[in-house]
Amino acid sequence: MAAQAWVTLTTNDTYAMGALVLAKSLRRSGTTKPLHILVTPGVSEGMRLNLAGAYDSLTIVDVLDSKDEANLALIQRPELGVTFTKLHCWLLNQYQKCVFLDADCLVLQNADELFNYPELSAAPDVGWPDIFNSGVFVFVPSKDTFDKLIDCALTQGSFDGKNEYLKT
Numbered sequence: 001m002a003a004q005a006w007v008t009l010t011t012n013d014t015y016a017m018g019a020l021v022l023a024k025s026l027r028r029s030g031t032t033k034p035l036h037i038l039v040t041p042g043v044s045e046g047m048r049l050n051l052a053g054a055y056d057s058l059t060i061v062d063v064l065d066s067k068d069e070a071n072l073a074l075i076q077r078p079e080l081g082v083t084f085t086k087l088h089c090w091l092l093n094q095y096q097k098c099v100f101l102d103a104d105c106l107v108l109q110n111a112d113e114l115f116n117y118p119e120l121s122a123a124p125d126v127g128w129p130d131i132f133n134s135g136v137f138v139f140v141p142s143k144d145t146f147d148k149l150i151d152c153a154l155t156q157g158s159f160d161g162k163n164e165y166l167k168t
Contacts, residue, residue, distance in 0.1 A: 016051060026107050039058060090139060119139050
């Protein structure tokens with residue numbers, strides 16, 4: 001069991017291309033950590049094979065959609081409802097600590113030092129400094145945390161329909 005891992009998610013073949021670039025950039029940076037990708041049924045079998053060659057581990061997960069069409073329409077990003085799917089990363093209990101990177105990230109130099117930060121380290125969102133941007137964050141896998149996040153999503157929702165703004 002690896003103690004730590006880089007984790008990303010793709011829900012379709014378009015984002016999967018970014019995930020392939022992300023994997024290549026992490027490898028080129030000289031990371032010592034394994035790479036794990038979450039994929040949904042929206043990713044084709046051919047692309048899954050490509051991802052399996054680029055990542056050390058691949059897990060198929062169901063889509064978690066906020067179904068908040070009204071708020072997503074306000075920000076003109078209806079595709080972001082599926083970002084709740086990244087909550088599945090908390091179920092990767094084969095790891096002690098992980099860093100999540102959105103599939104559209106590009107790593108330019110070794111960033112393994114991020115694993116030294118505590119859960120839930122993340123950068124503030126540009127438009128909302130009291131909310132973190134979920135494109136890069138440190139987390140500790142936990143079924144209990146996953147259950148609490150899902151409960152929060154179901155009972156309180158998100159003020160704009162995206163995962164970054166769960167009303168916790």
